[in-house]
Amino acid sequence: MSLPAEVRRDTRAGRARDRIAETASLAAAVGLTWIVFAWIAPFDGPIGFVVLGYVLFLALYATLVSLDERGPAVRDRLAAVAIRGLAYLVVGTLVGIVGYTIWSGLRSLLHLNFFTQDLAVTQQLDPLSVGGILHAVVGTLEQIAMALAVVLPLGVVCAVFLTETRGAFTRFVRTVVEAMTALPSIVAGLFVYASLILTVGVPSSGFAASMAISVMMLPIIIRAADVVLRVVPGSLREASLALGASSWRTTWHVVLPTARSGLATAVILGTARGLGETSPVLITAGFTTNLALNPFDGPQVSLPLVTFNLIRSPYEGMVTRGYGAAAVLMVVVVVLFVIGRLVGRTRKGK
Amino acid sequence: MTASTQVRPTAPDVAEQRRELALPGGADRVFRLVLRSMGAVVLAIMAVVGLFLAVRAGLALRKAGGDFLTTEAWEPDDENFGVAAVLIGTVLIALVAISLAVPLATGMALYISEYATGWRKRLLVTLVDLMAAVPSVVYGLWGVNFLQPHVVGLSRWLATYGSWIPLLEVDGYDPGDPLSPQTVFTSSTFIAGIVVALMVTPIISSIMREVFSQAPVGEREGAYALGGTRWGMIRTVVLPFGRGGMIGGTMLGLGRAMGETIAIYMIISPVFVIQPHILENGASSISSLIALKYGAAGKVGISALMAAGLTLFVVTLAVNFGASMIIARSRSGAQSEV
Structure with a gap:
């Protein structure tokens, strides 16, 4: 009489299979969104791209996961990526705002006079090498x-x-x-x-x-x-x-x-x-x-x-x-x- | 319960007596006096601000009477002014902001408190706090110069497919005409709302994170022990426990959204009629009204602006007190002193 060999259950949160599913759905979502934008194009701009891509990603991911999981597990995986996506969206926007500001201002920051002069004599069309803050x-x-x-x-x-x-x-x-x-x-x-x-x-x-x-x-x-x-x-x-x-x-x-x-x-x-x-x-x-x-x-x-x-x-x-x-x-x-x-x-x- | 109510009446008396004995007189009495007088000074400053606003607003309020709340126009020199348009504009911008900020903040707070660990968690907490400290003028210039050109497409799409919703209707836009001008979608309530949403997201998120992380460990473990998934645990333990904090944090964000000035002022083109079409060019808010009109205002004008400012203050005050009451109630008993 031999008991069937017990298989240790994998309880880790992030498994290789999930990561593959995530990457695959992300790639598929980006591709699909691109197709929609390139050929069907009901709206444009990066914001529309992100919104549509995110929704498509969630749908594709749910489909992929439901191939080898059932009910609650699918919802769990879906909630995890949805929440992570929202968090990354916020962080991405913050980085975007700070980066955009600094990047746009960089040209004036490179002139030393920007920090040593005021704008008293600076004309509207003067180059950046004149006047500062x-x-x-x-x-x-x-x-x-x-x-x-x-x-x-x-x-x-x-x-x-x-x-x-x-x-x-x-x-x-x-x-x-x-x-x-x-x-x-x-x-x-x-x-x-x-x-x-x-x-x-x-x-x-x-x-x-x-x-x-x-x-x-x-x-x-x-x-x-x-x-x-x-x-x-x-x-x-x-x-x-x-x-x-x-x-x-x-x-x-x-x-x-x-x-x-x-x-x-x-x-x-x-x-x-x-x-x-x-x-x-x-x-x-x-x-x-x-x-x-x-x-x-x-x-x-x-x-x-x-x-x-x-x-x-x-x-x-x-x-x-x-x-x-x-x-x-x-x-x-x-x-x-x-x-x-x-x-x-x-x-x-x- | 009964034990504590029986003890309470006598306890302070005993403590009071002992403190009297411990008091050597001199230093401590001076210390208390200094503390009390500083408290009184702060109180006086705040009372002066409040009373000054109320008194100076009085002139305009007496002139306008009940019409102040129902008039849309802002012509104080002709004694024809009211906050109907600007107040509704303020509320609309705040509502757009809140409806975008709440999902973002909830996601962020849940990710920080339930999913992220280690350095990633610390980094995210810092980033959210930093996001709250970014000056509003930076949000404003990002909104005007980066967001606005890119969001017009989204507005157009919403107006094309959502025009059966009265809020999303846009006058002067014909979906069938591919050459119809984009300018009807700029400087709108919607764009201002998006920018304000980003400004209030960190505030809402940090309050939610705090209440989420206070969800009791026993119930969390219990949910897992019953075989629940992580999302199942969040849905049945963390979210119900944090509901008060979520509502309170949202209201606090609403208060902040209504008081926001510079970013909104930079984005909208002010109109003084009630503008319920959030995608359409033209919006209004009380704070940008003040920033716009203070310079050229005469005696009545300043008084009228004071009255508008007072209205805004009263509304945000009510919202904030509601919020702090809800938050305080949701936390009762969660903390104990070491």
Whole structure:
């Protein structure tokens, strides 16, 4: 009496057979879509191609898999490739947007004068070897620095207030902060325009722009810092208090050091958000092609604003400069972002 | 349940008493004072913003009265203005954005939380966060200069085969005429909606990912132990558990979509009539109305824009509070303090 030899079942998620089926259906889908586009052609453009190709791919893959699987297994495989396809679509689009911007701006980035000159004397048809975006870089730096000088102390201390105290007042402040994150950035800009510029009489300037950015960034930073502080383990706080430390010492020596990298990440990511804001700056900063070092006196542009203006120009050279400014902005945001992530990662390593 | 309700009334009193004993007076009292006053300063700033908006909007709201919600035109100098067209335009763009963003975000979130592992998972999480940090002006210029020329074909196809749906109808487009102009399809609600969809996808996706990854391990293992496939497990455990977070995340994305300005402003050509044809040239939104009209606005004009901004703020506020309530409820009990 001998038992039939047991065959070990393959439970791995990705099997060679599936990969072959995937590759085959992908190739078939691309081919079919191409045929439809080349001969039947009811619509055109890469978006139509991707949409039709994706649908065809799913259909072909389902057919292939159903040859050697049944009901639930087919649905499982189909769901897996559909979900993966959606994820790749999102990533592909993101890479496309970032790549398109940097690629289009590359021509202006190759000229060193792009970073050392402003656009004051640049004519519409001047070549790219004349004029640059120094004024916008300076404006961005000054405006974000001023906004951070306001937001950083106010935001972090307010977040500490929200996590370290209890009571009706705390709850009320938390609710209001939460509400203010819903404030559209253009409305923040309109508020500063109507209050500081029209009522108080501050000129359209870098200062007004930085105030608009502050109004917009404050709730974002508070929320992010609040989240980071709240995940500091309660046992750490209690241990410190049990040792007889005052709540001031507990916060300063236990809570804040524990959350330091998380707070840094929150602030850096908030800064990246603030840097890219165009609409509040559009309303409050005015527009100039000159380098303006003093943010309190007269218009001062920033990178997103100069991008926005140059892109709408009918002249090709100006549009290329606009792409260049967008590429610089994108690179700054990506660099800030990577720094933020690296700072955040050290926390996990501990 | 009953034990906790019995203990609760007395517990804070005891803690309060002990804290009084521990207080040495000086430093801690100052610390608390500083914290409270900073909270009060933040509160004051936000109250000033809100009150200023409300007070300045009051002038226009008194002038327009109830017509503010039903008038389509925007001529504040002739006292003929209202948010009917722009509000509907805003909602339409946001709805187009949400209906495209939700499938994308769901796919992304499911892939990150259920399929991807190791470095691929970390990379995708970072990319999604980066996507949320890309400046809206970059999305806008991509939408205008890259997407728009390529999406016109799709719009044309939708208009040709879907014109029996009122939303997809396009005036002035004849499917039978191969030479009919493409320009009727540019600067439309649909294109603005696609770009905004890409901007809100990461926001929705990161919330969904968070709730998906909180789906209880026991139920997941149970589903597998009963012989379920991975998709079967997702469908019966992860998605039902994450439903609250999915709805909440979607609403949060809706709020963001309605507040978006620059990308929309760069794409649409503004019209001040209700434009229900999403594929057709001409669209409107409250935020781009403000960006367009603030410069030339007089006293009444600014006040009218304030009123429009206030309307937008109130709508996004309602949507956001609804969202955070739904998210908070879906998470209750999922976390416990260490």
